[in-house]
Amino acid sequence: MDLPNHAKQLLLQLNQQRAKGFLCDVIIVVENALFRAHKNILAASSMYFKSLVLHDNLINLDTDMVNPSIFRQILDFIYTGKLLTSADQPGEQNFNALLTAASYLQLHDLAALCRKKLKRAGKPFVGKLGVPSIGRMGRSHRLSAPTLAHMRFSGSTDCTKETHSNDLSKGTGPEEEVFLSTPKQDNSHPLNRGTGSNNSLNNSTNGSDQDLGLDLSKKSPSLPGQDEGTHSDSHTGSPQSASASVTNCASYDESGLQKRDVNESMEVDENHCEAGPKKNLRHVSRLKDWDRSEGEKPVEEGDGTIPNGVIVGPLSKERISGGVYSSDQTFQCKEDMENGKDNSEESGHSENECSGHPSANYVYRQEGFETVPFGDNLYVCIPCGKGFPNSEQLNAHVETHTEEELYIKEEDSYSKEEAEDLSTPNTTFPTESRPFKCSVCERSYKDPATLRQHEKTHWLTRPFPCNICGKMFTQRGTMTRHMRSHLGLKPFACEECGMRFTRQYRLTEHMRVHSGEKPYECQLCGGKFTQQRNLISHLRMHTSPS
């Protein structure tokens, strides 16, 4: 007794779910485009994917081997079994590219299909041979080769470091698709193209041999068994564990997870291109607006960390160069975007306007936010906020900025004020041991590298963008750490209760809950606290007028 259309219907459903981002639990980064998909489907399609998705919620593909347009076709093929050839390029060229990508991704059926097509057309294969697992291991740091991906989560800290560092930030690719320009002065231009980056942001481990980052249930202590189960699940290749709630998208919000249906919230989240107001804004122009968009908006507004930055949905073909890939679906906010409507100014933007349209599996990343206010000028210079129609013009423009311009002159007063607030005796006054003095503020440092690092904080630009939400950071490490929150990577687990943390320091703090240690004592009332910050807030209570 067979249901004749069972497989077909199932695939159809899955593809529809993909279109909506429903239950998508993995993001694939190709150049500057993000695609959402289901781990199970990918794993069932390719051994390569299988090894990748086992431990990673974010996969960066080598752009030498596959480009976004090709990957879109591939993803469609995986979900439908149909190969829709690209209208952008001639057939054989497309099949060459597809074959390259299919070989690389170990999609043997697709590769065979492409070979067949090429053979029929009498065109030899002229693409690159994709040999991801073995032959390309030499550059596996870029590709999250299966072996490394596995090792990373097996407690091999050395390997972890190798594969984690930089991750989404070390773009080495061409500048053509830069959307958030950063000054040329900064050689570490981080705009990730996928190429040159790793697939994962699970940046640190504590040497714990637990499988990491997949269990997002903040309240895991109540379900310790489940927590452990999650770890083992990951090892045994069950992508359907708690990881689904992580990258599923776009709606990952740790606090939010406790309050709402993550999956169902996606469409709402997507529309929250901007979050509520944020203080301490030091950046001008669009960066200010952008900076405000971090995920600190109240949950009831339907915002999450990822959602702030991720617009989901395909756009028109014209935007392909911007990492947006069309499909049959209608982009939710397409009209707004194409009209150059400034969504970024409205936190509640378009929730109504955009709802009701099917969202899609193609994730339009940070560029969306930058481009929205600038109409067709998709390439935006951060320091001055000018938009340009192409990267060449933008790059030429960026060259015109001098380094001096990058400092926040008009906000000097603020900087100084803040410097006073933040300064400590150690850093405020140069001493013999701290000969490297900041030219902008009064701080001084022991070594020039630290000084340079500090001086960047005075720049208008933030060279390190998050590839998920586009938020900009002054330091790569901060961005990497931030990415962890998107990906739900919580490598540090409490042995007592199973609670997981993104940082070692948090775990250290947390452990005091179990030990009862309260090292911070109020000198006024003798009250003791487990965390210094709570002592500080307690002290405010003493000192406040009320």
Next chain:
DNA sequence: CTGGGGAGGGGGCCC
């Protein structure tokens, strides 16, 4: 309802 404490989480920044 409110204030205070506990605690989770994020970003900035220095080492």
Next chain:
DNA sequence: CGGGCCCCCTCCCCA
């Protein structure tokens, strides 16, 4: 680049 610390925001709980 990671660790560590600081600051802030936020939520939850409880008195």
